[in-house]
Amino acid sequence: xxxxxxxxxxxxxxxxxxxxxxxxxxxxxxxxxxxxxxxxxxxxxxxxxxxxxxxxxxxxxxxxxxxxxxxxxxxxxxxxxxxxxxxxxxxxxxxxxxxxxxxxxxxxxxxxxxxxxxxxxxxxxxxxxxxxxxxxxxxxxxxxxxxxxxxxxxxxxxxxxxxxxxxxxxxxxxxxxxxxxxxxxxxx
Numbered sequence: 001x002x003x004x005x006x007x008x009x010x011x012x013x014x015x016x017x018x019x020x021x022x023x024x025x026x027x028x029x030x031x032x033x034x035x036x037x038x039x040x041x042x043x044x045x046x047x048x049x050x051x052x053x054x055x056x057x058x059x060x061x062x063x064x065x066x067x068x069x070x071x072x073x074x075x076x077x078x079x080x081x082x083x084x085x086x087x088x089x090x091x092x093x094x095x096x097x098x099x100x101x102x103x104x105x106x107x108x109x110x111x112x113x114x115x116x117x118x119x120x121x122x123x124x125x126x127x128x129x130x131x132x133x134x135x136x137x138x139x140x141x142x143x144x145x146x147x148x149x150x151x152x153x154x155x156x157x158x159x160x161x162x163x164x165x166x167x168x169x170x171x172x173x174x175x176x177x178x179x180x181x182x183x184x185x186x187x188x
């Protein structure tokens with residue numbers, strides 16, 4: 001199994017789900033990247049996000065699993081109740097340590113660990129949400145040479161997350177929803 005050489009990260013919380021669906025629908029059929037999504041969801045309430053999106057998108061949408069190699073052209077979701085990390089050997093690691101920014105899974109945890117492994121081959125997209133999760137992760141992606149995109153707070157249903165990230169970022173592209181969708185349409 002060959003590990004993905006590039007990774008695209010999407011982090012969102014309150015108000016981001018519809019845009020996440022639009023972004024995933026915009027991705028070309030074949031891409032030379034893995035896509036990994038963290039949304040804040042509670043482990044107490046089971047969901048079928050991966051299964052329903054696999055059917056809707058007609059492509060692999062998988063729950064990220066411990067020690068699984070990250071592969072091109074797959075879409076992974078962080079499972080509820082676990083932090084999702086990227087390991088140096090391009091596999092996932094699940095962790096049940098304390099919540100970060102009141103969240104487990106935490107966007108910061110994924111963004112930080114992926115940035116260290118994928119460096120300039122990492123793209124992080126931060127969307128709507130009601131806390132500061134993702135702001136530090138965006139900064140780490142930039143530190144390691146990756147690309148950072150933040151949803152324009154004016155387009156976000158909950159602007160706390162994108163606004164917080166804008167204040168900590170030095171290089172992020174702040175894009176409206178249509179511009180983010182266009183970016184995803186152009187992924188190779």
